[in-house]
Amino acid sequence: MMLIVSCSVVEKKKHRGCEMGEIGREELKRWDNMRGGITGREEKILVLVRLRPLTEKDIARNEVADWECINDTTILYRNSLQERSGLPTAYTFDRVFSGDCSTKQVYEEATKEIALSVVSGINSSIFAYGQTSSGKTYTMTGITEYTVADIYDYIQRHEERAFVLKFSAIEIYNENVRDLLSTDSTPLRLLDDPERGTLVEKLTEESLMDWGHLKKLLSICDAQRKIGETSLNETSSRSHQILRLTVESSAREFIGKENSSTLSASVFFIDLAGSERASQAVSAGTRLKEGCHINRSLLTLGNVIRKLSKGRHGHVNYRDSKLTRILQPCLGGNARTTIICTLSPARSHVEQSRNTLLFASCAKEVTTNAQVNVVMSDKALVKHLQKELARLESELRSPAPTSSSCHCSVLLRKRDLQIEKMEKEIRELTKQRDLAQSRVEDLLQLIGNGQDSNKQEGHMHHLNWEAEDRWEDEGSGSEISDIDHHFQDKGVRNFNSAQSSHGDGRSLTEQPCSQPIENSESHSLVDGPYSSLSIGSEFIKSDQLKGEDEITSVVREDPDDHCKEVRCVEMGKTNDARRIISAAGQNGQILASNVFGNGHAANQETPTGSPHQNGFSYGALERRILDVQRTIESLASPSHDQSGPWGMAAGTISSRSLKFTRTQSCRENLTIDSPTPFLEGKTILREPLRLSLRKTSLEKQEYLEESFLHWITV
Numbered sequence: 001m002m003l004i005v006s007c008s009v010v011e012k013k014k015h016r017g018c019e020m021g022e023i024g025r026e027e028l029k030r031w032d033n034m035r036g037g038i039t040g041r042e043e044k045i046l047v048l049v050r051l052r053p054l055t056e057k058d059i060a061r062n063e064v065a066d067w068e069c070i071n072d073t074t075i076l077y078r079n080s081l082q083e084r085s086g087l088p089t090a091y092t093f094d095r096v097f098s099g100d101c102s103t104k105q106v107y108e109e110a111t112k113e114i115a116l117s118v119v120s121g122i123n124s125s126i127f128a129y130g131q132t133s134s135g136k137t138y139t140m141t142g143i144t145e146y147t148v149a150d151i152y153d154y155i156q157r158h159e160e161r162a163f164v165l166k167f168s169a170i171e172i173y174n175e176n177v178r179d180l181l182s183t184d185s186t187p188l189r190l191l192d193d194p195e196r197g198t199l200v201e202k203l204t205e206e207s208l209m210d211w212g213h214l215k216k217l218l219s220i221c222d223a224q225r226k227i228g229e230t231s232l233n234e235t236s237s238r239s240h241q242i243l244r245l246t247v248e249s250s251a252r253e254f255i256g257k258e259n260s261s262t263l264s265a266s267v268f269f270i271d272l273a274g275s276e277r278a279s280q281a282v283s284a285g286t287r288l289k290e291g292c293h294i295n296r297s298l299l300t301l302g303n304v305i306r307k308l309s310k311g312r313h314g315h316v317n318y319r320d321s322k323l324t325r326i327l328q329p330c331l332g333g334n335a336r337t338t339i340i341c342t343l344s345p346a347r348s349h350v351e352q353s354r355n356t357l358l359f360a361s362c363a364k365e366v367t368t369n370a371q372v373n374v375v376m377s378d379k380a381l382v383k384h385l386q387k388e389l390a391r392l393e394s395e396l397r398s399p400a401p402t403s404s405s406c407h408c409s410v411l412l413r414k415r416d417l418q419i420e421k422m423e424k425e426i427r428e429l430t431k432q433r434d435l436a437q438s439r440v441e442d443l444l445q446l447i448g449n450g451q452d453s454n455k456q457e458g459h460m461h462h463l464n465w466e467a468e469d470r471w472e473d474e475g476s477g478s479e480i481s482d483i484d485h486h487f488q489d490k491g492v493r494n495f496n497s498a499q500s501s502h503g504d505g506r507s508l509t510e511q512p513c514s515q516p517i518e519n520s521e522s523h524s525l526v527d528g529p530y531s532s533l534s535i536g537s538e539f540i541k542s543d544q545l546k547g548e549d550e551i552t553s554v555v556r557e558d559p560d561d562h563c564k565e566v567r568c569v570e571m572g573k574t575n576d577a578r579r580i581i582s583a584a585g586q587n588g589q590i591l592a593s594n595v596f597g598n599g600h601a602a603n604q605e606t607p608t609g610s611p612h613q614n615g616f617s618y619g620a621l622e623r624r625i626l627d628v629q630r631t632i633e634s635l636a637s638p639s640h641d642q643s644g645p646w647g648m649a650a651g652t653i654s655s656r657s658l659k660f661t662r663t664q665s666c667r668e669n670l671t672i673d674s675p676t677p678f679l680e681g682k683t684i685l686r687e688p689l690r691l692s693l694r695k696t697s698l699e700k701q702e703y704l705e706e707s708f709l710h711w712i713t714v
């Protein structure tokens with residue numbers, strides 16, 4: 001297993017722990033010095049122009065050479081007609097080579113230094129770019145041979161290091177990648193490796209034994225590469241060829257030791273297919289198709305170079321062609337790069353030559369960022385991993401106290417105190433409730449006497465619990481609201497202040513209805529101090545009806561349809577008074593109504609002379625006890641912890657849990673989804689609902705009596 005330490009500055013950081021000391025700091029320093037200290041430095045692509053001489057074919061076609069290298073860096077267009085066109089005539093590059101310069105000279109003077117960076121652990125690449133028949137293959141063949149020769153020469157001169165050379169070769173033909181060292185012509189896939197970039201799958205990589213071995217492999221590549229005849233070039237390359245020579249080296253004295261390291265880099269020799277005009281190449285069929293692919297991929301390459309020449313900002317479309325995907329590191333990454341732009345001097349190719357020079361002008365603005373590539377030895381890697389493991393183990397053994405655990409214990413302590421305090425409060429409230437209960441009983445006894453006398457006179461309605469039972473029985477078989485069913489389903493009897501439906505009892509208020517009010521169940525939803533006995537329109541005061549918005553009502557029709565009883569539940573927030581109005585009733589008068597609301601309840605809680613002013617309120621006490629109990633439950637329940645010790649708002653229910661559906665008969669049904677039917681800030685409704693579910697008959701009676709007391713006081 002090998003670990004790359006310094007493919008780039010970023011990677012160096014990523015492989016932290018592979019300290020320079022551990023992998024041979026001195027060795028790296030030595031390599032840095034050898035390279036002239038270019039580590040991590042941006043460097044522009046070296047751009048050369050090589051002008052070939054007119055070939056025999058050109059001369060046969062009476063071609064004229066219009067281009068001339070006037071010095072080592074400038075090439076000039078000499079055609080007087082073109083000069084007048086306003087196009088540039090002189091182009092300057094890092095180096096230009098005239099037709100009489102040999103490939104050896106090109107290599108020695110321009111490409112050698114970059115190509116040989118590979119032995120120092122730095123990737124390098126040499127491109128040949130130009131129109132068809134401009135001399136790319138001619139140039140690259142020579143450059144490859146000279147480079148490899150120099151690499152072997154270097155190896156021979158540096159016996160203190162052990163070298164391993166590997167070679168692989170591909171061609172991109174009609175946008176298919178092919179292994180040139182394999183007889184299998186099946187296209188190879190490209191893979192994206194997050195660390196190593198684009199890789200060619202199943203590519204043959206030969207370990208080189210010697211220079212002779214490499215020559216043999218190069219000849220295989222030549223033989224395998226797609227070549228075709230065009231009118232411009234008898235041996236025109238129809239594919240892009242990419243040769244890769246990887247050089248790995250280690251200092252012999254460190255081999256097998258903990259601090260040994262390996263330098264690893266590749267040199268790429270890229271002989272691109274030449275751009276061509278179909279008309280000039282007189283291509284058709286296969287050649288035309290090849291030419292289209294070649295031109296398209298070269299166009300992508302040009303776009304990438306143009307984009308890179310403007311700086312590395314924004315997206316670079318490397319993925320638009322396989323060529324640019326594979327060459328990505330050479331174009332803007334971890335490699336030193338030389339591009340040799342080959343030019344034909346022939347006048348007929350001037351347009352193509354200008355395009356090549358334009359490409360070259362862009363390329364010379366592109367920068368790469370070559371780094372020394374150091375590979376860690378297995379031993380060094382193991383040592384590093386052992387150290388890391390030991391560090392993690394010691395961390396596990398003595399975990400530092402985290403602030404979050406401290407925070408939790410503080411919260412728990414706080415909560416315990418809270419619970420303690422509340423339990424105390426419950427005890428206190430229970431006492432108060434018991435006291436209130438006994439006072440109510442006393443009062444009831446007094447009232448009971450009064451009722452008896454009123455009954456005899458027929459002027460006062462009485463509370464009839466039998467009527468409640470009857471109502472429930474009737475309700476089950478006739479019109480009954482879903483809310484009633486809801487309560488009944490839960491085994492809770494609705495309790496109400498209604499009167500006998502057959503006139504054997506009368507409303508608590510004198511009703512103008514000729515028929516007795518049947519079964520008003522207002523109180524089934526009302527709790528002590530928040531309730532209004534609310535029978536009779538005169539009992540509803542609009543200024544008291546501030547408050548809440550949603551309203552639920554149930555209309556119960558009298559069997560003989562003369563009057564209807566309506567139940568109303570109000571909740572939410574509006575400013576409107578809510579009331580339920582009898583729909584029919586021949587005289588159209590309000591028969592019964594009931595109002596609930598926060599604001600209203602507040603008013604009702606302390607009516608002048610009401611029993612609540614006497615220092616107790618049974619419902620309020622009950623509610624308070626329940627509130628405290630719920631809070632304690634919430635505090636004790638870990639499931640409520642999410643909202644914090646006080647964030648659960650005991651009994652909170654989302655408004656979504658209450659569903660109202662209006663039936664055709666204007667009946668609104670209330671369905672309670674939540675097992676904790678308490679609306680935050682809407683206790684007026686929810687609290688009574690809950691209480692009514694829990695009340696026993698005795699409690700109901702107590703509430704009713706309490707309400708009655710309220711009523712008579714008002």
Ligand SMILES: Nc1ncnc2c1ncn2[C@@H]1O[C@H](COP(=O)(O)OP(=O)(O)OP(=O)(O)O)[C@@H](O)[C@H]1O
Nearest residue numbers: 052131132133134135136137138233236237273274
């Ligand atoms: N510098 C040079 N000196 C002498 N002859 C050259 C030079 N460059 C190229 N030639 C000749 O020009 C012809 C075309 O060269 P080459 O095949 O290398 O062109 P190419 O750019 O590779 O073309 P293609 O893109 O079609 O493959 C060949 O016959 C080659 O010998």
